[in-house]
Amino acid sequence: MPTMPESVTRALRRLGRRLTLGLFLEIWPAWAAGSLLVAGLVALACRLFVPAAAPFLHWLWLTPVAAILPAAFICRRRSYRPAEVVAVADWLNGGLGTLLTLHETNDSSWIDSALAARTSAFTLPRLRPWRRLVTVPPALAFMATALWVPQRMPRQTNVIFAETIAGNLAAAVTELKEQQLITAEEEKKLEEEIERIRKGAQERVDASSWEAADSLRDKLAADVAEKQDAIKWAEQTLARYEAAAASGPSPDGIAAAHSAELMKALERLAERGLLAGAPQELQQLAAGAKLPADAASLKKLMASLAKHLAGVNGRMAGVGKLGKDARRFDPSEFPLGKSGPDGDGTPGRGGVTRGRADADLTWGKETSPLDRFKSQTLPPGAARSPDDWAPVVELPGAPRESPSASKSAAARQYSAVAGQSAWRRSLAPRHQSAVKKYFDK
Amino acid sequence: MTRADHQLVSQEQVADGQAKIARVVGALRQVLLGKEDTIDEVAAALLARGHVLLEGLPGLGKTELVKALSRLLSLDFRRIQFTPDLLPTDITGSHILQERDGRKDFVFHQGPVFTNVLLADEINRASPKTQAALLEAMQEHRVTIFGETRPLPDPFFVLATQNPIELEGTYPLPEAQLDRFMFKINVAGVERSVLEEILTTRVHGEPPPLAPVLDVGELRGLFALVDAVHLPRAVANYAARLVAASHPASTEAPDAVRTFVKHGCSPRAAIAIGAASRGLALLRGKPNVGFDDVRRVAAPAMAHRMVLDYAARLDAWDGRRVVAALLEAIPEVERGLPQTLETR
Numbered sequence: 045m046p047t048m049p050e051s052v053t054r055a056l057r058r059l060g061r062r063l064t065l066g067l068f069l070e071i072w073p074a075w076a077a078g079s080l081l082v083a084g085l086v087a088l089a090c091r092l093f094v095p096a097a098a099p100f101l102h103w104l105w106l107t108p109v110a111a112i113l114p115a116a117f118i119c120r121r122r123s124y125r126p127a128e129v130v131a132v133a134d135w136l137n138g139g140l141g142t143l144l145t146l147h148e149t150n151d152s153s154w155i156d157s158a159l160a161a162r163t164s165a166f167t168l169p170r171l172r173p174w175r176r177l178v179t180v181p182p183a184l185a186f187m188a189t190a191l192w193v194p195q196r197m198p199r200q201t202n203v204i205f206a207e208t209i210a211g212n213l214a215a216a217v218t219e220l221k222e223q224q225l226i227t228a229e230e231e232k233k234l235e236e237e238i239e240r241i242r243k244g245a246q247e248r249v250d251a252s253s254w255e256a257a258d259s260l261r262d263k264l265a266a267d268v269a270e271k272q273d274a275i276k277w278a279e280q281t282l283a284r285y286e287a288a289a290a291s292g293p294s295p296d297g298i299a300a301a302h303s304a305e306l307m308k309a310l311e312r313l314a315e316r317g318l319l320a321g322a323p324q325e326l327q328q329l330a331a332g333a334k335l336p337a338d339a340a341s342l343k344k345l346m347a348s349l350a351k352h353l354a355g356v357n358g359r360m361a362g363v364g365k366l367g368k369d370a371r372r373f374d375p376s377e378f379p380l381g382k383s384g385p386d387g388d389g390t391p392g393r394g395g396v397t398r399g400r401a402d403a404d405l406t407w408g409k410e411t412s413p414l415d416r417f418k419s420q421t422l423p424p425g426a427a428r429s430p431d432d433w434a435p436v437v438e439l440p441g442a443p444r445e446s447p448s449a450s451k452s453a454a455a456r457q458y459s460a461v462a463g464q465s466a467w468r469r470s471l472a473p474r475h476q477s478a479v480k481k482y483f484d485k
Numbered sequence: 486m487t488r489a490d491h492q493l494v495s496q497e498q499v500a501d502g503q504a505k506i507a508r509v510v511g512a513l514r515q516v517l518l519g520k521e522d523t524i525d526e527v528a529a530a531l532l533a534r535g536h537v538l539l540e541g542l543p544g545l546g547k548t549e550l551v552k553a554l555s556r557l558l559s560l561d562f563r564r565i566q567f568t569p570d571l572l573p574t575d576i577t578g579s580h581i582l583q584e585r586d587g588r589k590d591f592v593f594h595q596g597p598v599f600t601n602v603l604l605a606d607e608i609n610r611a612s613p614k615t616q617a618a619l620l621e622a623m624q625e626h627r628v629t630i631f632g633e634t635r636p637l638p639d640p641f642f643v644l645a646t647q648n649p650i651e652l653e654g655t656y657p658l659p660e661a662q663l664d665r666f667m668f669k670i671n672v673a674g675v676e677r678s679v680l681e682e683i684l685t686t687r688v689h690g691e692p693p694p695l696a697p698v699l700d701v702g703e704l705r706g707l708f709a710l711v712d713a714v715h716l717p718r719a720v721a722n723y724a725a726r727l728v729a730a731s732h733p734a735s736t737e738a739p740d741a742v743r744t745f746v747k748h749g750c751s752p753r754a755a756i757a758i759g760a761a762s763r764g765l766a767l768l769r770g771k772p773n774v775g776f777d778d779v780r781r782v783a784a785p786a787m788a789h790r791m792v793l794d795y796a797a798r799l800d801a802w803d804g805r806r807v808v809a810a811l812l813e814a815i816p817e818v819e820r821g822l823p824q825t826l827e828t829r
Contacts, residue, residue: 066823124820131719131818134775136828139817141766141775144717151493154772169826176825 048146051164060129062168069173072115079107080183084190091193098195136166206245209257213238223359227317271316278309322352493772494713502710503770508698509557516553516692517546519679526670526785532711532764535667536623536643545672547646551604559697560601567611573618577628598622601638605645609655623665667757669789714763715773723817724779728755730815739814741807745797750790757786776817784808
C-alpha cells in the first residue's frame with residue numbers, strides 16, 4: 045500500500061530529475077573548462093613542437109563533449125538518494141517534516157490527511173546554470189587562441205632537412221665509390237664535407253644549406269667531368285698512337301711525341317684514380333715505366349689499355365648524369381623561405397626573417413658555419429729573378445732609350461702614346477703647392 | 486523496532502492531544518495577554534517534561550504564568566521565594582527530632598521540592614549552595630538527604646524566574662544549573678494594544694479565574710503521545726548539526742560562534758531540542774517533527790547553554806543572537822540544492 049499520495053510521488057520524481065540536471069550542470073562546466081584548458085595547452089604544445097599533429101588539432105574542440113563522460117560518472121556517484129530528494133522536497137515545502145515521515149515510515153494512516161495532501165505543493169527550484177558556466181567561455185577563448193597560434197617548425201625539422209640534404213650527397217658519393225671512380229682520399233674529403241653540411245643544416249635550415257649542397261654536387265659533377273675528359277683524352281691518345289703504329293714506321297720525333305702524350309694521358313688517368321683495378325703493367329706504365337719496345341708486347345699493352353678504358357667508360361656512363369639530374373635549390377620550394385602573411389614580402393612591413401624598414405639593425409644573427417669564409421693555407425711564395433723576363437709584345441709606339449734626350453724632352457716626344465698627358469698640363473699657381481705637397485709626402 | 490516499522494500516531498490521537506494542549510494554551514493566553522510565543526514555548530517544554538527558566542523584568546507576568554499553569558493542570562504546586570538566606574534544607578526538607586510514644590526520633594519533613602510544579606521565584610537571589618540543592622531534583626527527579634534518596638512526584642517541573650536587573654546581591658546560575666533547564670525564555674514587554682486590553686478587561690490586573698483543564702492522567706497521556714511523535718532522521722541531523730556548530734572548534738561554526746562563543750552547547754541541548762520539537766509538533770497538530778519545529782525551539786534551548794566570550798558582551802551579542810546566526814548559517818538539509826539551482 046503506498047504511503048504517499050500519487051501527486052507527491054510525481055512531484056518527487058520531477059524534483060529528482062531537476063536535482064540530477066542541476067548536479068550535472070554543477071559538475072560538467074568545471075570539467076569542460078578544465079578539458080578545454082588542457083586541450084589548449086596540448087594545442088599550444090603541438091603548435092610549437094609537433095607539426096605533424098596540426099591536421100588533428102581541430103578534434104580538440106570535442107573535449108567539452110568528451111567531458112560529459114566523467115561528469116556523468118561523477119554525477120551518478122554523487123546522485124541524490126531518495127531520502128535526500130525527500131529531505132530537499134520537505135525543506136522546499138516549508139520544513140514540516142511530513143514528507144520525511146511518510147518516506148521513512150511505512151505507515152499509510154496519514155496518506156489521506158490534509159498534511160499529506162499539502163506536501164506536493166512545493167515549487168521546483170529554478171535552474172541557474174550561468175554561475176557555473178561562466179568558466180567555460182574563458183577556457184574556450186584560451187583554446188581558440190592556442191589553435192590560432194601559427195605552426196612553428198621545431199628543431200627536429202632541421203634534423204630531417206639536414207638528413208635529407210646529406211643523404212642525397214652521400215648517395216652520390218656511394219655511387220662513385222661503388223663504381224671505383226674516386227680514390228680513398230677523395231672519399232674521405234667528400235665525407236668530411238658532407239658532415240660539415242649536415243651539421244650546419246642541423247643548426248639552422250636556410251638557403252645556405254641547399255646552396256652548400258649544390259656547390260658540393262657541382263664539385264662532384266666537375267670531378268666526374270674531369271675524369272671523363274681524362275678518359276676521352278686517353279682514348280684519343282691511344283687511337284692516335286695505334287693509328288701511327290698501324291701506318292708504319294714514323295720519324296723518331298713523331299713517335300716520341302705520341303709516346304709522351306700517351307704517357308701523360310696515363311699519368312692523368314692515374315691522378316684521377318681511374319687506373320684503380322687496371323692491369324699491373326698499365327699501373328707500372330703510369331708510375332713511369334717505359335713503353336715496351338717489341339710490337340707484340342706493345343700491342344698487348346694497348347689492348348689491355350683499350351679494354352680498361354672501355355670498362356671505365358662503362359662505369360662512367362652510370363654516373364655521367366651526376367650533377368645534371370640532381371634537383372637544384374629552388375627558393376620557391378624552400379618552406380621556411382616563403383613569404384608569409386606577416387608581410388615578409390612587402391617592403392616596410394617586416395617579417396620573420398627581417399625587421400621593419402625603420403627597425404634598428406641588429407648584429408645578433410651570425411653567419412652560419414657553412415657561410416663563413418674558410419681559412420686556406422696559401423702555397424709558399426717563390427721570389428722571381430729580375431732577369432726572368434721576356435717581352436710579350438712590342439707596341440709600335442714603344443719608347444726607345446735615348447740618353448741624349450732630357451727627361452722633359454722625352455716626355456714631350458712620347459707624350460701622345462705615353463698616356464701621361466696630365467703631367468704636361470700647366471697648373472695654376474695656387475694649385476701647385478697642393479699638388480707638390482700631395483706627391484712629395 | 487526499526488524506523489521503517491515505526492507506527493505513526495493516528496490522526497485522531499494527534500487531534501485529541503492537540504485539543505487538550507490547546508485548552509491549556511488557550512487558557513494561558515487568557516491570563517497572559519500578548520505572550521503567545523512565550524506560552525507556546527512553555528507548553529512545548531511542559532509536553533517535553535522540561536524545566537523552564539523565565540527571565541524578564543518585574544511585572545511582566547512570569548509568576549502569574551506559572552501559577553496559572555499549575556491551576557490549569559490540577560497539579561500540586563509549591564512556590565519558593567529564593568532569598569540569600571535560603572538554605573538547601575528549606576528546599577529539600579530535613580529531619581526533625583520528634584517525640585512519639587515516648588521515643589525521640591528523626592522524622593523527615595518534606596520540603597517544597599516534593600511537588601509537581603515548583604515555582605522557584607527569583608532563583609538567582611539564593612546562594613549557589615541552595616541553588617545546587619535543585620540540581621539532583623531537576624535532573625534525576627529525586628533528592629538525597631542524609632544518604633537517603635527520595636523520589637519526587639511525577640510529573641515534576643521546575644519553573645524558575647529571574648530578574649535581569651538589580652544584580653547586586655544575586656548569584657548568577659552556574660552553567661551546570663543552567664544546563665538543566667530545557668528552556669530559558671526571555672519574557673519581553675507587551676505592546677500598547679495589549680496594555681489597553683489589560684486595562685479594559687481586568688480589574689486591578691487580576692486574571693480571570695481558572696479551572697483545571699487537564700488532570701494528571703490526561704497529562705501523562707499527552708506525554709506518551711509526545712514520545713510517539715516521529716522525529717525524522719534528516720531533522721535529527723539538522724538539530725545535531727546546529728548543536729555541533731555551536732562549538733567554536735567546529736568546522737561548520739559560523740563566524741559569530743568562532744568570535745563570541747567560548748564553549749558550545751552540551752549534548753543536553755540536542756536532547757532538549759528533540760524533546761521540545763516533539764512537544765511543539767503535537768501542539769501544531771503534526772505526527773512528526775519538522776525543520777520548522779527545530780528552528781522554533783533552537784533559541785530557547787541553546788542560547789543559555791552557550792558560554793560566551795567577553796567579546797560578546799563588548800559587542801552586545803547574547804546567546805539568542807548567536808543562535809540566530811547559527812540558524813542563518815546552518816542549512817536545514819545537509820545536502821541542499823546544487824549551486825545551479827535556486828529556490829524561487
